[in-house]
Every structure is written in structure tokens, then in C-alpha cells.
Amino acid sequence: MAEEHTIQVELASERKPKPNEDGLGFGRHFTDHMFIMDYTEGKGWHDPRIVPYQPLSLDPSCMIFHYGQSVFEGLKAYRTEDDRILLFRPTQNFQRLNRSNDRMCIPAVDEDLALEALKQLVAVDKEWVPSAEGTSLYIRPFIISTEPFLGVAPAHNYKFIIIMSPVGSYYAEGIKPVKILVENKFVRAVAGGTGEAKTGGNYASSLKAQEVADEKKYSQVLWLDGVEKKYIEEVGSMNVFFKINGEIVTPALNGSILDGITRKSTIEMLKHWGMKVTERRVSMEEIYEASQSGQLEESFGTGTAAVISPIGEFLWEDRKIVVNNGEIGSTAKKLYDTITGIQRGAEPDPFNWVVEVEEQSVPVK
Missing domain, CATH: 3.20.10.10 (D-amino Acid Aminotransferase, subunit A, domain 2)
Structure with a gap:
């Protein structure tokens, strides 16, 4: 369970300049920190940590490069008008991640721990959540096989990583068919x-x-x-x-x-x-x-x-x-306005879809 793990936090010594919210685009800018957790057969998932965003060092024979054993997810964090940070149905993403894991023969992750890690990562980098209309913080959890081995079989080692990127409005010039x-x-x-x-x-x-x-x-x-x-x-x-x-x-x-x-x-x-x-x-x-x-x-x-x-x-x-x-039809327009309104905390949420990211006191390494 999530409470059995302590997520260590190492803060970046220097913070990157924030990009202009008018020209974010998609997936071009990345926040100051990332989450990493390792899997070793016989030990399970271990060493959950938030560290400065950085390149990975991997052996050229790692199985991800040769056989594509990987899964990923995509979700967003939104800043409300009253400056709260909301996630949209994140438990659904981690449930689906584990369904993908099962299909790709990757060990399941603890969904409670994954959600807690995500909340802490967003809290650490909350200044990266943009506020301009239509913008958001895109969140990319993913898992890759890291065992250095060229045999065709499920790997024995993996990394679970979460990175985040502030993104611009999908409809910069208005929603159009x-x-x-x-x-x-x-x-x-x-x-x-x-x-x-x-x-x-x-x-x-x-x-x-x-x-x-x-x-x-x-x-x-x-x-x-x-x-x-x-x-x-x-x-x-x-x-x-x-x-x-x-x-x-x-x-x-x-x-x-x-x-x-x-x-x-x-x-x-x-x-x-x-x-x-x-x-x-x-x-x-x-x-x-x-x-x-x-x-x-x-x-x-x-x-x-x-x-x-x-x-x-x-x-x-x-x-x-x-x-x-x-x-654009009336149904599509109503759906867009309602769902995006719920995501941004501007519309009632009768389904309890949104999860607020609270200020957290995290242990810093």
C-alpha cells in the first residue's frame, strides 16, 4: 500500500525559467522535477523518488530499445480561477495503466502509491501549472523495460517515471470541426x-x-x-x-x-x-x-x-x-463546455471526477 513507501524528494538546485503561456505548444517544455520508481524481480517496485528533471542513463542493450515493452498514460492538471490545482479522474488513468501492464507483461504498480506520487510531484512543481484559458499541465506517466538483455521475454527490470509539461490551448483560435x-x-x-x-x-x-x-x-x-x-x-x-x-x-x-x-x-x-x-x-x-x-x-x-x-x-x-x-453541433459544444468547466472547477461536478492537489509537506532529501 502507498503508506508503506516514503517518497523521497530531492529538489532542483536551480529552477528553469517558465515559458511564455502564449506560446506553450504541446510537449516542448518540461517542469523542474520528475518521479522515478524502479522494479527489480524478487524485490518488486522500490525507491520511489522525486528528483530534478534529467536525462536517463541506459545500457544500449536495454530491452525497451529492441522489443518495445512499454506503456504510458496521459492526463492533465488544471489551475482554477481561485488558484486551486485539480486533476481529472486520475485513478482511472492508473487503473488503465495496470490493464496495459497486464497486456504487456509488466508488473502492476500500486495505484494508491502512483496517485500519491503524482500529487506530490504536481505540488512540488505547482508553479508550472499555467493559468491562461485553455492551458494545462500535461502529465505523462510511463514504464519502460530496462534489463540489458537481447532475449525475447518479459524483462526483469523496469522504471516507472512521471514527467510533466505545460501545454497551450488545443483550440488556440477557437473550437473548429x-x-x-x-x-x-x-x-x-x-x-x-x-x-x-x-x-x-x-x-x-x-x-x-x-x-x-x-x-x-x-x-x-x-x-x-x-x-x-x-x-x-x-x-x-x-x-x-x-x-x-x-x-x-x-x-x-x-x-x-x-x-x-x-x-x-x-x-x-x-x-x-x-x-x-x-x-x-x-x-x-x-x-x-x-x-x-x-x-x-x-x-x-x-x-x-x-x-x-x-x-x-x-x-x-x-x-x-x-x-x-x-x-460544430450543439451536443459536442455542450459536452466540451461542461467537461472543461468541471476540469477547471468552473462547473458543478456531480460525479466527483476532480481531485484537488493539496499543499503537501514532503520529506526533502
Whole structure:
């Protein structure tokens, strides 16, 4: 349990200058500190510590470089108008991290300890949480295999690390619907593979299709299933939703779709509003026919970075599907305003989703 561990804290002797909040971008700047914990077979996870942000020193034969045994998570901390720091559903992230660990044969972490480490790290670097509208502190927990060995097998040594980066508004010029290319050649994942785990290889395999989309001036790729290439799975690195004749439909989790936390929050919020939400298989043919009949009312992606990303157009083979005249729909707008309002402490939180980071007295090494 978390109380059995003391998280040692070594503060940086010098603090880095904070970047201008008007030009943060995404994932370019990093805070003064990081969290590290080691795993050794026979000893378990040990030596949890917060240290100055620094490079890692790893043997070239470490298994992470050769076989990709790694997992990661992504979540954010937000600064409220009254200067509190809030996390959005962090326990869900660590639960999902352990599900990814199980799939990738990585030892589970203590979820209570991981959350306590995260809270302490955010408290130590709380000055890095930006306050400008739409900005946040992006948090990246990850685990890598560190055993120096070239045999194909689960490693015996790992590092669990948390780094943090202040990020700018996803919608710097206002929330606008994006254009999506339906991918018919490449696939993201298949049931039985690693699609439901948050592991780096899933993202590396997506880059080629994104290159094609970029060349055609489309923002993201809509992934179809890897077997029949007819059923919708994800959009880019987000889950996807459709509003068809008043009903909200999203692809059911099937072993190759990531169980998104924003996806889960969206479903819970829509049901809270009394809207009908169905999780099932959705074919591209169904979406095209709904568009032709005038029943396709909205479409949007959900994810940590954008929260809600409205979709204004799909290109499927040679057929262009325009959604809601290329404009943001009322459901997507209400979801975006409500969820981001809860994240920033500006809207009521009926689900107790947010966790406040308290001032902490931490033992300093």
C-alpha cells in the first residue's frame, strides 16, 4: 500500500525559467522535477523518488530499445480561477495503466502509491501549472523495460517515471470541426493485439497513415477494423461518436479499441442528461447512409488533449460526407463546455471526477 513507501524528494538546485503561456505548444517544455520508481524481480517496485528533471542513463542493450515493452498514460492538471490545482479522474488513468501492464507483461504498480506520487510531484512543481484559458499541465506517466538483455521475454527490470509539461490551448483560435480521412489500407490494431493497451507501438504504427492524411490536407485518420475494414474503431488517437437521428452511437470496446477516459466521461455525462447512448458496431456504410438520409446530425472525437473534437467532414474512398454543414453541433459544444468547466472547477461536478492537489509537506532529501 502507498503508506508503506516514503517518497523521497530531492529538489532542483536551480529552477528553469517558465515559458511564455502564449506560446506553450504541446510537449516542448518540461517542469523542474520528475518521479522515478524502479522494479527489480524478487524485490518488486522500490525507491520511489522525486528528483530534478534529467536525462536517463541506459545500457544500449536495454530491452525497451529492441522489443518495445512499454506503456504510458496521459492526463492533465488544471489551475482554477481561485488558484486551486485539480486533476481529472486520475485513478482511472492508473487503473488503465495496470490493464496495459497486464497486456504487456509488466508488473502492476500500486495505484494508491502512483496517485500519491503524482500529487506530490504536481505540488512540488505547482508553479508550472499555467493559468491562461485553455492551458494545462500535461502529465505523462510511463514504464519502460530496462534489463540489458537481447532475449525475447518479459524483462526483469523496469522504471516507472512521471514527467510533466505545460501545454497551450488545443483550440488556440477557437473550437473548429476537423476533416477526417477514412483509412482503407493501413490498420491501427486488431482484436487480440495491443490496441486496447496504451503502448508506444500502437502510435508508431499509426504514423504512415497520418502522413497520407496530411498529404491530402486532412487533419486525422479514421481507423476501420483490421479484419473486414468496414467497422469504425477510432479517429486518430481519439475515440469517436456519432449522433444519428437523436441517438448517440459509439463503437463498442472490442479488444482493439482503447478504453478512453474522456470516452467514459462523455458516455456518463450524456446519460446524465437523459440522452440515449448506444455502444455497438458501427460501419462506415451506416454512416454514409445516415448522411444521405439526413439522419447524421453530429460526429466528434474524444480524448485527453482536445477533450471534444468536432468532425465536419469525412472522405471515404471517393465519397465526401459533410457533417452538420461543417459546423460544430450543439451536443459536442455542450459536452466540451461542461467537461472543461468541471476540469477547471468552473462547473458543478456531480460525479466527483476532480481531485484537488493539496499543499503537501514532503520529506526533502
